[in-house]
Amino acid sequence: MSITSLMPAYLQNLQPYESPSENAPEGMIWLNTNEYPTATKYELRFETLNRYPEVQPLAFRKRYAKYAGVNAEEVLMTRGADEAIELLIRTFCATLSDAVLYALPTYSMYGISAQTCGVDIQTVAPARDLKLNIDGLCRALRSEDRVKVVFLCNPNNPTGELLSRTSILKVLQAARDTIVVVDEAYIEFCPQASCADLIAQYPNLVIVRTLSKAFALAGLRCGVILAQKEVIGALRKVLAPYPVPEPVGAIALKALSDGGVAAMRQRVQLVIQTRRLLQTELQKLAGVRTVYPSETNFVLFSVDNPEAVYQTLWKKGVAIREPGSDKGVLRVSVGTIEECQTFIEKLRQVLKEVK
Ligand code: PMP
Secondary structure (H helix, E strand, C coil): CCCHHHCCHHHHCCCCCCCCCCCCCCCCEECCCCCCCCCCCCCCCCCCCCCCCCCCCHHHHHHHHHHHCCCHHHEEEECHHHHHHHHHHHHHCCCCCCEEEEECCCCCHHHHHHHHCCCEEEEECCCHHHCCCHHHHHHHHHHCCCEEEEEEECCCCCCCCCCCHHHHHHHHHHCCCCEEEEECCCHHHCHHHCCHHHCCCCCCEEEEEECCCCCCCHHHCCEEEECCHHHHHHHHHHCCCCCCCHHHHHHHHHHCCHHHHHHHHHHHHHHHHHHHHHHHHHHHCCCEEEECCCCCCEEEEEECCHHHHHHHHHHCCEECECCCCCCCEEEEECCCHHHHHHHHHHHHHHHHHCC
């Protein structure tokens, strides 16, 4: 008996997720997954772990609601934004008939999660300079009635592009019977661009957030969904019974305290300063073609031979990301200043070696 043959056909050829860090040599500089480069200490005591945790911790939802400018009943906690993405697809798309839609290039998990749910994927090719083709996306929305969820990543991963409010409103107006998900994983780096204030007006708007980036808590696995309470109610029908482990709820609550939010804002300032330095240094390197503008904690740049540059940098102890597009681009996360300087130095050597 083949175990694989017991799986639905649409799952049999998927590859399990493997982190590049799994078999990596010691001492690597990790600039590949857009994490914050240093950790905050949390000291906690747990005396009630014999009990199941609160299903949706109210104290956290109240704090997050205040932080995001919505009501507590419009907040749902998930195991990372990745679970939020999958949950949205599972809740609103029927297996083997419905589709999700997104413009390229963007975050890969929209497609991967759709595949694991047996949901079709419709994509729109990039506009000039790898920009998201919003007009194309709106046309696709008007002509495709199988699309139940459309994803917009703002600012976008891997390009760092920030969409205008007009673009988001255009998509909302084109999406009559479709859930519009705006993934704001990196919004803390450009908070003025959030569209959380549009939730009151648009019953089909869903915002995805995470504590993995500016809150420096990627290891916590804490994501947040913001939407009107009817959407939250629908998602709760599908969400696992106790999705927020007690320690996660407790640390997340501290991260959203006044002091936690102030520390996050300081981190953001530091990341932005370091990013500017990184962009300036990248622009100076012979062999780097385009350095894309970014409103995030990462920078996209193009080189002639991205695969070889990526591999050679890895051998020199620096991990960056090859986002896979035909434009010859690589993505580097903003690390500490020292990490960024080492990266620039090694990239300078690599560009000479792999000409
Ligand atoms: N959305 C985007 C755009 C991301 O880049 C990421 C993580 N790289 C996520 C969602 C997932 O975040 P989390 O760690 O909360 O699962």
